[in-house]
Amino acid sequence: MIETRCAVVANPTKLDERGAELVRQRLAEAGYAEPLWLETSADDPGRAMTKEAVEAGVDLVIAAGGDGTIRVVAAGLAGTDVAMAIIPAGTGNLLARNLGLPLDVAGALDVALGSDERRIDTVVLTVDGGEPDRFAVMAGTGIDAMIMDNVDDRLKKFIGPGAYFIAAGKALGRLPVPVRVTIDGHTHKRKAIITLIGNCGELTGNLKLIPGAQPDDGLLYLYVAFPSRPSHWFKALLRLVTRRPRKDDHVRVWSGRHVEIHLQEKDAYELDGDVEGEGRVLVADVDPGSLRIRASAAHRAVEAGANNS
Numbered sequence: 001m002i003e004t005r006c007a008v009v010a011n012p013t014k015l016d017e018r019g020a021e022l023v024r025q026r027l028a029e030a031g032y033a034e035p036l037w038l039e040t041s042a043d044d045p046g047r048a049m050t051k052e053a054v055e056a057g058v059d060l061v062i063a064a065g066g067d068g069t070i071r072v073v074a075a076g077l078a079g080t081d082v083a084m085a086i087i088p089a090g091t092g093n094l095l096a097r098n099l100g101l102p103l104d105v106a107g108a109l110d111v112a113l114g115s116d117e118r119r120i121d122t123v124v125l126t127v128d129g130g131e132p133d134r135f136a137v138m139a140g141t142g143i144d145a146m147i148m149d150n151v152d153d154r155l156k157k158f159i160g161p162g163a164y165f166i167a168a169g170k171a172l173g174r175l176p177v178p179v180r181v182t183i184d185g186h187t188h189k190r191k192a193i194i195t196l197i198g199n200c201g202e203l204t205g206n207l208k209l210i211p212g213a214q215p216d217d218g219l220l221y222l223y224v225a226f227p228s229r230p231s232h233w234f235k236a237l238l239r240l241v242t243r244r245p246r247k248d249d250h251v252r253v254w255s256g257r258h259v260e261i262h263l264q265e266k267d268a269y270e271l272d273g274d275v276e277g278e279g280r281v282l283v284a285d286v287d288p289g290s291l292r293i294r295a296s297a298a299h300r301a302v303e304a305g306a307n308n309s
């Protein structure tokens with residue numbers, strides 16, 4: 001089936017004019033009508049724009065931007081029958097990496113305008129009983145959120161993922177905090193420096209934090225790092241940054257469908273790589289297969305190969 005109605009939700013600070021021109025040109029060549037072109041703003045990373053696209057009745061929304069833009073568009077399309085395509089234009093590009101999508105505009109457009117797609121899970125998250133939000137990759141508190149918060153935007157532009165390593169160094173002084181986590185009714189208590197919920201396993205730098213986690217397996221993964229000695233901390237931090245878990249790490253990973261994180265005090269949390277705010281109780285439920293996403297079989301094969309390595 002060839003879609004003819006398409007919207008582009010683009011962050012103009014991430015997708016430059018050349019990129020935008022290429023998108024328009026490739027859409028025209030592929031026989032699409034003039035797209036509904038919606039730019040994000042400093043105040044709205046794409047919520048109202050995605051809603052407008054859905055209400056306009058488009059069949060496909062191409063999201064072009066960094067992780068924040070991609071997350072908000074994915075959240076807005078989850079549960080609808082509108083397909084999403086990704087043009088990764090940030091530093092982390094976490095969802096694109098996890099789906100094995102091309103990270104350049106031309107390659108991403110090949111997939112966006114192809115007919116191959118898959119359904120992936122999204123995660124409904126409620127923080128302190130507020131309005132539910134969604135993420136597609138991960139939600140985290142502790143050092144993880146601190147790293148995301150400390151990453152300097154200018155530095156990110158300049159040295160890319162290396163900026164996360166520098167931010168991780170800054171976060172080293174953090175103390176573990178008592179946390180109670182529940183996964184499908186089973187409760188565990190730890191003094192943790194990182195507590196995160198993953199829908200996908202791969203974070204930045206092409207390394208896997210939660211090996212085996214797949215965005216379409218209908219499961220969430222709860223990752224808790226609870227080092228008790230400085231040497232453990234250092235290892236846990238190193239693993240967080242290098243994303244290479246080992247047996248002797250003070251790390252546990254549980255999987256399930258419903259996850260609760262109860263902190264003693266409010267702490268910053270991040271969603272798909274962007275710090276969203278502070279919260280004490282995070283409740284997450286997986287919504288299996290809730291998002292239609294353009295991804296080619298070839299890229300899936302590459303992804304599967306990478307997972308086996």
Ligand SMILES: Nc1ncnc2c1ncn2[C@@H]1O[C@H](COP(=O)(O)OP(=O)(O)OP(=O)(O)O)[C@@H](O)[C@H]1O
Binds near residue numbers: 273
């Ligand atoms: N039109 C705009 N003008 C200025 N700032 C904008 C505009 N649209 C979005 N932004 C800002 O861009 C940021 C979101 O960027 P986006 O999520 O696309 O990339 P990112 O999260 O920085 O990506 P990454 O972390 O992968 O580098 C938000 O801070 C938002 O306020």
